[in-house]
Every structure is written in structure tokens, then in C-alpha cells.
Amino acid sequence: MRILIRTSKWAIWARRLGSVAVPLVVISVLLHRLRLMTSDLFLVAAAVAGAMALLAVLVSMVALARLWQTGDRGWGKALWGLAFGLICLLPYAWYGALALRYPAVTDIATTDRGPMPLVFEPGTAAMPPPKLLSRSEMALVFPNVETRTYPLGLAQTFVLAHRLVDENGWDIKLERDPATGAAVGQINAQIVTLPGWREEVVIRVTGDLANSAVDMRSASLNALHDFGSNGQRIEAFLSALDDAVTTLLRDNPNANRPVEAEPESATDVEAPAE
Missing domain, CATH: 3.30.310.80 (Kinase associated domain 1, KA1)
Known part of the structure; x- marks a missing residue:
């Protein structure tokens, strides 16, 4: 008798969300750098990408917990989703730390x-x-x-x-x-x-x-x-x-001395009239 082990749907969704978050972050930054996206739209895109990455991390954690209990398949998918989500969240964590360190000034x-x-x-x-x-x-x-x-x-x-x-x-x-x-x-x-x-x-x-x-x-x-x-x-x-x-x-110790005009040579000085 063959026993079928199902793949966790949580793990599948974790990898899907992580796979979507990565291109969202990369493409939005590239479009903003190339001036193909305005700053207002970039902020919206960055917020959506960050939310997607955070959701991927949360779903991955749930998937890993359920896999530990049920013994279903999908460990690789859950771990990939977790890795993708954490990588996408690193820039947000970095700039969040800078925002806490420095005042809001432009x-x-x-x-x-x-x-x-x-x-x-x-x-x-x-x-x-x-x-x-x-x-x-x-x-x-x-x-x-x-x-x-x-x-x-x-x-x-x-x-x-x-x-x-x-x-x-x-x-x-x-x-x-x-x-x-x-x-x-x-x-x-x-x-x-x-x-x-x-x-x-x-x-x-x-x-x-x-x-x-x-x-x-x-x-x-x-x-x-x-x-x-x-x-x-x-x-x-x-x-x-x-x-x-x-x-x-x-x-160059003499670099701070202003250049002075060279004195006229003796041959350039007209002889006094007799």
C-alpha cells in the first residue's frame, strides 16, 4: 500500500509570496533610479513590496510550524519563502535603523x-x-x-x-x-x-x-x-x-604664497636720457 504525503499549502504560498516580493523590490528601485517611476509611485511600490515580504516571512513561519507537526512535504518551499522574505526586508531594516539614528532632515x-x-x-x-x-x-x-x-x-x-x-x-x-x-x-x-x-x-x-x-x-x-x-x-x-x-x-611649502610679478630685467629698463 502506497502512502501519499501531501505538500503543505502554507509552504507553497510562502514561496510564491517570497518570489513575488523579490522582483517587486528590485524592479521598483530600478525604475526609480532610471526615472521611469515618480517618487510618489516609488513609495507606494516600496510599501507594497515590503508588505509582501513581511507576509512571506509570516506565512513561512506558519508553514514551518505546521510541517513540524504534520510531517507534510514542503520544507524547501517554506525555507525559500523565508529566505526571500528576509532578504527583501533587509533594506527596510537598514533604513529603519538609520531613521532612528538620524533626525528627519532633508x-x-x-x-x-x-x-x-x-x-x-x-x-x-x-x-x-x-x-x-x-x-x-x-x-x-x-x-x-x-x-x-x-x-x-x-x-x-x-x-x-x-x-x-x-x-x-x-x-x-x-x-x-x-x-x-x-x-x-x-x-x-x-x-x-x-x-x-x-x-x-x-x-x-x-x-x-x-x-x-x-x-x-x-x-x-x-x-x-x-x-x-x-x-x-x-x-x-x-x-x-x-x-x-x-x-x-x-x-609644497610655498604653495600658499601668492605669485608675485617678476621684476623687470636691467635690459628692459630704459636708460635715462642724457
Whole structure:
């Protein structure tokens, strides 16, 4: 007599739900990064994908418990559903931890934002009002977000800042080079985060031939929370700029001295009339 062992329907549904959650997460992120999906739709898609992943985990747990009691088949399906669900929930857990660690802010700057306007692109003109931090909150959460001053000329500092922007792979949207005679150097560049959110940085360099000051702004476009990315970006960039300036001055002790006009040679000086 042949005994048939049935496959648990809970296990079947666990794997189905997990298999649906994975492409929902991946496709929604790809469409958002490629700008084929608006941010509003992305939030809805991300919520649906997260709910599907959570449901897959819950159904998998029920399936495993029932399999242990009944002896039915379907352990592999239940475990696959559990694995798919947990993998999909990892990004939600990560960003949830960041949301608990960092306050809900979308715009960070070292100084007044007036001289550092953003370059809006089509679709970003209707940005929600920025969420800002007070000066005391800024000092507590991002203590290194401060204006930098260097004993280095404006043009040289701008070159170092531009080099760091290129190394980071940021997409430059606006550039004002002080080498062309401008009294201020400025770079506006855009960054795309992993989930596809657009963020913009503004780097402003002021000074003269011997000294310079660097201010920076980083803001999220059409986002409700930056999860600390803007403040971390400014701190990392300015720290790298500190190192670059220090290295330049160490290797070139005369780099901070303004170039003086060479004196005329004796042959170029007209002889006095007799």
C-alpha cells in the first residue's frame, strides 16, 4: 500500500509570496533610479513590496510550524519563502535603523543657504519645504559640518575641491571657476542614492590669493528623510578636502604664497636720457 504525503499549502504560498516580493523590490528601485517611476509611485511600490515580504516571512513561519507537526512535504518551499522574505526586508531594516539614528532632515549646510542655491531640474521645482536642523542640533548630530578656512589661495583650493567631486563621481550641473576671473568658485553637482533618490551638493569657495574658505550644502530633492546621507556626505567631503590641502602644503611649502610679478630685467629698463 502506497502512502501519499501531501505538500503543505502554507509552504507553497510562502514561496510564491517570497518570489513575488523579490522582483517587486528590485524592479521598483530600478525604475526609480532610471526615472521611469515618480517618487510618489516609488513609495507606494516600496510599501507594497515590503508588505509582501513581511507576509512571506509570516506565512513561512506558519508553514514551518505546521510541517513540524504534520510531517507534510514542503520544507524547501517554506525555507525559500523565508529566505526571500528576509532578504527583501533587509533594506527596510537598514533604513529603519538609520531613521532612528538620524533626525528627519532633508537639507544640511555649513552656513547660510542664500549664496548656495540649488539647481532645480524638471520635476523638482515643486519640492516640499526642506526640513532643517537648528545650530545646536547640527553640532550634536554632525559636529564636523563647519566652514573650512585654509591658508591656500582661492584658485588652488577650488582645484582640489573639483578633483574630489570628480573622484566621487558626482554629476556636475553648474560650475563657476575662479580661474576665469570670478571672485567666487562654485560647483553644483547631483548624486543618485542607491534607492534612486536625487540629492544635490553645492560647494562654494571664497577668498583671495593667499587664503580661502569653503562652505558646502547638501539637500535631498523630493524626499521626506535623508537618513543622514547629506550630513555624512558633507563631513566626508570636507574631511577629504582637509587631507588634500594638508598634503599639498606639506609637499609644497610655498604653495600658499601668492605669485608675485617678476621684476623687470636691467635690459628692459630704459636708460635715462642724457
